[in-house]
Amino acid sequence: MLTADMVHVRRRGDRLVVVPVSDEERPRALELATAYLDLARGHVGQTRGALLDACRAVDVEPREQRLARGLLKLALDRCEFEEDATLEPVELRRALFTSAASARRQAEHAVFDRAAILAGTAAERRVSSDAIERALFADLADAHILREARLLSPEALLAEHQLAQLQAVLLRALSVRATVWSAAPIGYRHLFHKLKFLRLLYRIERLPKNAGYCLHIDGPYSLFESVTKYGLHLALALPALMACDRWAIEADLRWGRERRPLRYALRGPAPGQFPDENAAPDRKDTVEQLPDEVAALLQELAALPGPWRPAPSHAILDLPGVGQCVPDLEFVHQQTGQTVYLEVLGFWSRDAVWKRIELARKGLAEAVVFAASKHLRVSEAALDEELPAALYVYARVMNAHAVLQRVREVAARADGPA
Amino acid sequence: MTATETPPPALAKVEIRFHSGTLEIAGISAAFVGLPSACVWDERTACFRAPASAYADLVQTLRRLKIAYVDQARQYETLTAGALVRREPRPYQSEALGAWDAAGGRGVVVLPTGAGKTLVAHMAIDLRRRSTLVVTPTLDLVRQWHDGLLASFDVPIGIVGGGEYDLRPLTVTTYDSAYLHMENLGARFGLLVFDECHHLPSASYSLSARLALAPFRLGLTATPERDAWTTRGFAPDGAGGPDALDELIGPIVYRKDIVALSGDYLSSYETVRVVVDLSPAERAEYAAERALYRQFLDANGISMASPHGWTEFIIRSSRNAEGRRAFEAYRRQRAIAFTAPAKLDYVERLLHQHRRDRAIIFTQDNATVHLVARRFLLPAITHQTRVSERSEILDGLAKGRYTAIATSKVLNEGVDVPEANVAIVMSGSGSVREHVQRLGRILRKRDGKQAILYELVAGGTSETFTSQRRREHIAYR
Numbered sequence: 001m002l003t004a005d006m007v008h009v010r011r012r013g014d015r016l017v018v019v020p021v022s023d024e025e026r027p028r029a030l031e032l033a034t035a036y037l038d039l040a041r042g043h044v045g046q047t048r049g050a051l052l053d054a055c056r057a058v059d060v061e062p063r064e065q066r067l068a069r070g071l072l073k074l075a076l077d078r079c080e081f082e083e084d085a086t087l088e089p090v091e092l093r094r095a096l097f098t099s100a101a102s103a104r105r106q107a108e109h110a111v112f113d114r115a116a117i118l119a120g121t122a123a124e125r126r127v128s129s130d131a132i133e134r135a136l137f138a139d140l141a142d143a144h145i146l147r148e149a150r151l152l153s154p155e156a157l158l159a160e161h162q163l164a165q166l167q168a169v170l171l172r173a174l175s176v177r178a179t180v181w182s183a184a185p186i187g188y189r190h191l192f193h194k195l196k197f198l199r200l201l202y203r204i205e206r207l208p209k210n211a212g213y214c215l216h217i218d219g220p221y222s223l224f225e226s227v228t229k230y231g232l233h234l235a236l237a238l239p240a241l242m243a244c245d246r247w248a249i250e251a252d253l254r255w256g257r258e259r260r261p262l263r264y265a266l267r268g269p270a271p272g273q274f275p276d277e278n279a280a281p282d283r284k285d286t287v288e289q290l291p292d293e294v295a296a297l298l299q300e301l302a303a304l305p306g307p308w309r310p311a312p313s314h315a316i317l318d319l320p321g322v323g324q325c326v327p328d329l330e331f332v333h334q335q336t337g338q339t340v341y342l343e344v345l346g347f348w349s350r351d352a353v354w355k356r357i358e359l360a361r362k363g364l365a366e367a368v369v370f371a372a373s374k375h376l377r378v379s380e381a382a383l384d385e386e387l388p389a390a391l392y393v394y395a396r397v398m399n400a401h402a403v404l405q406r407v408r409e410v411a412a413r414a415d416g417p418a
Numbered sequence: 419m420t421a422t423e424t425p426p427p428a429l430a431k432v433e434i435r436f437h438s439g440t441l442e443i444a445g446i447s448a449a450f451v452g453l454p455s456a457c458v459w460d461e462r463t464a465c466f467r468a469p470a471s472a473y474a475d476l477v478q479t480l481r482r483l484k485i486a487y488v489d490q491a492r493q494y495e496t497l498t499a500g501a502l503v504r505r506e507p508r509p510y511q512s513e514a515l516g517a518w519d520a521a522g523g524r525g526v527v528v529l530p531t532g533a534g535k536t537l538v539a540h541m542a543i544d545l546r547r548r549s550t551l552v553v554t555p556t557l558d559l560v561r562q563w564h565d566g567l568l569a570s571f572d573v574p575i576g577i578v579g580g581g582e583y584d585l586r587p588l589t590v591t592t593y594d595s596a597y598l599h600m601e602n603l604g605a606r607f608g609l610l611v612f613d614e615c616h617h618l619p620s621a622s623y624s625l626s627a628r629l630a631l632a633p634f635r636l637g638l639t640a641t642p643e644r645d646a647w648t649t650r651g652f653a654p655d656g657a658g659g660p661d662a663l664d665e666l667i668g669p670i671v672y673r674k675d676i677v678a679l680s681g682d683y684l685s686s687y688e689t690v691r692v693v694v695d696l697s698p699a700e701r702a703e704y705a706a707e708r709a710l711y712r713q714f715l716d717a718n719g720i721s722m723a724s725p726h727g728w729t730e731f732i733i734r735s736s737r738n739a740e741g742r743r744a745f746e747a748y749r750r751q752r753a754i755a756f757t758a759p760a761k762l763d764y765v766e767r768l769l770h771q772h773r774r775d776r777a778i779i780f781t782q783d784n785a786t787v788h789l790v791a792r793r794f795l796l797p798a799i800t801h802q803t804r805v806s807e808r809s810e811i812l813d814g815l816a817k818g819r820y821t822a823i824a825t826s827k828v829l830n831e832g833v834d835v836p837e838a839n840v841a842i843v844m845s846g847s848g849s850v851r852e853h854v855q856r857l858g859r860i861l862r863k864r865d866g867k868q869a870i871l872y873e874l875v876a877g878g879t880s881e882t883f884t885s886q887r888r889r890e891h892i893a894y895r
Contacts, residue, residue: 062738090807093797094814100795101820104773112766117795137788140802199438199601201462220440221629223458223467229625257729321444321463 001077001235002161002168006070009169009255016255016262018165021067021158029161032058032068033154036075040149048081049142070161078151081144087125087135096121096132169264170235173251174218174226180244181212181314184290185326185343187244188213188316192324194240198233204318212246213316228254242268293397294328294344300400307334308407313341315366322362323355325370331407338367338414340407344398345372353378353391360389367414369406371398388414434476436491436605439629441468441476445487454479470604471666473631491631494549494608495587501544502572505537514672515541518636524668526615526637530675531858535638536563539611540570542636548608549587551632553596555614558799561809563590563613578603580805593617596626604630612637612667619662627666637667641854687861687869691885693877694760704879707751714744755879756786756845762793764874768842769794769822776815777822777840780856786845790824799825827852836862841871845881 008019021029035058043051060068083089100117118129125132137143152160170176182188195202195217203216217237219230234251241247248267255262290298290312301310313330327341345352356370360383367388372378373395380391390406392398432445441457443466448459456472459465468476473491480487507515514527515538523546529535543550552563557580567575567588576586579595585606591599610630612618615637618627627635642663663670696704715722720730731748735741765779781787784800791798797811797820814820816837841860846852860869875885 062741090804093807094810097795097797098814098819101822104769105821107770107773109770112770112794114793114795133792136792140788201460203462220438220467221469221625223440223460224456224469227625229622257726320461321465 002070002073002164004168004171004255006066006073007165007168008066011262014261014263016169016253016264018169020162020165025067026158028064029067029071029158030154032060032064033071033075033157033161036072037151037154037157040075040079040146040151043146044149046146047142048144048146051079051146052142067161070164071157074157074160074164075151078149079146080148080150081141082147084135084138084143084145087127087131087138089135089137089139092121092125092132092135093137095124096136166266167235167238169253170238170251171231172228172253172255173231173234173264174228174254175222175230175252176215176217176234176237176241177250178215178217178241179207179212179246179248180215180241181246182244183312183314185313185328186291188326190243191237191240192316192326194237198237200230200233200237203320204316204324206316210314212244212314226252226254244268290328291344293346297344297398297400297403298329301329301404304400304404306404308332308340308404308411309334315341317341317359317364317366317368319359319362319364322364323359325356325359325364325368327368331404333411338411340367340369340411340414342369342371342403342407345370345376347373347375350376350378353382356389357382357391360387364389367410369403369410371403386413432480432485432487434473434480434487434489434491436470436493436631437467438601439470439604439625441470441473441491441631442466443468443476446485452479452483469628470631471628474633491605492608493605494632496608497543497547497549497587499571499573500547501540501570503570504544507537507541508534510672510674511538511541514538515545517671518542519545521668521671523609523634523636525635525671526639526642526663526667526669528639528642528670528673530861531640531855532861533640533674535613535640536566539613539636539638540566542611542634543567543571543588543609546609546634548632548634549606550589550609550611551596551603551607551630552588552590552611552613553593553626554590555593555617557592557805558808558812559613560590560592561805561812582805593623593626597622600626600629604632607632609634609636610667611635615639615663615667616642618666624662624666635667637663640858642670686867687857687871689857689871689873691873691875692764693875693882694758694764695877696754696758696760696879700754700758701878704751704754707747707754708880710747711744711751714741714747751879753785755876755881756782757789758876761844761874761876762790765790765842765844766794768840768872772840773821775821775840776818776835776838777842778815778835778838778859779822779824779842779844780846781824781826782845784826787824787826790844794822794824796820797823799823835859836864838862839867839869841869843871843873845874846884 010017010019036055039051039054039058043054055072058068096117099121103117104112115129118132122129122132180188180191182191199219200217201220201222205214207214217234219227219233221227222230238249241249246268249265251264253262253264254260298310298312308331310329310331313327315330316324316326318324325343327343329342331340331342332338343356345356353370353372353376360368369390369392371392371394374393378391378393380393383389383391388410390410392403392406394402432443435442435444442463443453443457446453446466453466454468454472454475457466457468457476460467477489510529511534514529518525518527518538523542527535527538529538539552552567554560554563560577560579564575564577567590571588573588574586576584576589578585578589578591578599580592585603589607596603607630610627610632612627612635616639617623618637714735715731718734720734721727722731731745735745769777779790779796781790784802787798787800790796797814799808799811803811811820811823812835815823816835818837838860841856843856846856857871860871873885875881
């Protein structure tokens, strides 16, 4: 990842904008990327200091300094350095400096014969004095040897740099307001898993016309003070936000040494291509993104008669302080409009099932059927009968009739007509 | 009973949980207004939330309101045994402990370097007997506190920092590691000891104090006033003012200065300022490079006395070839002053003169440390030196295996080598604190010990002014 000072930004009023490499600058950026990658390749077996010296010698115009430092950082991130272990430096220093202290203590005149002490230590190790000089501080970072360079093509490095710039701005973020829409539940699940892993907190709002969700993301302490402590976590969450089919973020920043309050906005899939936020997504696309077993179930369910019409779901069912679930399908009763959701837990884990049970017990407002494989060794009786939720445990594949039966039961418990 | 003291409409049992440096108070509805002001309703998790540092206040309030609660937050222990080895405290150490205890176990003790602040902390741990986290500025101090606590309490001591993560009821860490890990560690300790606590009020470090629930807090320092506040009148990196220590730890509960304790409790000392002359060629080069650097500052209207002068110089000097030359000139004139051959020759003389003493050579930068280490074949300690080698070097100096070591800034604070009696300051900043701390390294009292600090200054260079600035302390008058 880049550091914040490596990002090329411009202020526009109260907004911070990342300046991407332009088409005119691209050939030169590729030249720089090529130079650093070639130098890294050519310095395998040499010291970090030598590689850095060579990289510093690359002619860089003043206005290219930031870009050059960023490309170099990303190239170096892909390099593996290791200490040269020919002579163990710590042990060598201890022996040499002990010997030097002893010689100095015994000297009656202010003559310190450095060469003699070096030669003595070299002779004990059967190496030259020069070898001792070289090995003396071989464990310092600049003396480390480049062992391996897992390098990309210049084009790929430049693409990585573009993304890294967008991400590094968030290192100075206080909070992020994200608008996301995912065709398949897996996009949301991945996002919430990531937020939980990063221990970020959020408030969630459903946007009108099924246009996705708005998340206000920050950290636990953000309630009391605007801090950039969660900036790294927010930056690490960006790829999960970007993995949603449609996304947009707006971040509050404290930028620069003066910690100037600025705002930062990004949207995807790519700048300028974000569709109308209020437009409902294309249902055909969403069916194609369902997992195979869910798509097969949907097809069977659609063929069954009755008032409950199944469709892919784009809902996030959230119970603050307890957790959330992201259903795969939703069933809408054609006469009453009542909705029941289905989340397929499949073979995930028993823990996931127990979390859903806790969610239902602690007051999840929506009616949900959770489908879990019998390999998870959970009983349908684990959920109390009065709750508007049910567990459907299946053997190999989900049965459309059995699912529909659970949907009717749950709908009845939720106080609606079956 | 007032409206605010009405028992809350309980949703379920009241529960306090520690979550990432904050306290979640579950089971009390949003409408309740009797909790301390630090507790705020959090819609994200549908519960009250407070900074972990509000723990003591919260618990006292719940008890006062007779609200039964389950405390899932507190994860610190009451130590089963106290110190096994108790050194006889000096009168001022007992007074300091008494003052801290009388303040409810929260406050700052100000004593000069070498006066035995560590013993006050050991006594405080022994008195309160709670799991304790000691927070120090450097890894050298982590190692030193580790060894000291081990000797007093004879239990395994944990270390967090420098590549180690070993949590124990008595643990030592650095300010940097505390900032990184307090979200996880904040519930594990009932007593926090902030060594060299003048570091704490910076924007990031202060957060670590707020993310910990420890009811008892002890700050130790010789110089509670930050240099920036005292000499420039501004707070660096968004830090709070000196009053911040009051909020984060507690008030200054005890204070004694270096002059009050010199002779009786600290070694007698003298300071010698040695002005070395540059050769004519060096002088000419210094003057030329300095002029080039100064011209650039003047031409760009940069004042290095201003808070952002250095940053401005870095930014502007990177913009064009003229700027880069000015930066090179800046480095070169500094290098001439820091490592003038006459200075190195004088160090050689001092090393011979004090060949049966224990000397610490201080420099301003790591490049000079390595230059000195190579030239005189002396052990070097920089931020890159691993903890085990640091221990070996300091032990070697204490036992006489080495007669001198070289270091830059990492030994400025707290590191305790009682045998060290000679300090040679080859170069340094204008910081009064740094200079006082460096003097403090050789003041630990031993029978018959006479400490001496040499300050080498390249005559006719900007070092003369820097030296005048850093000597503005009672210890140098």
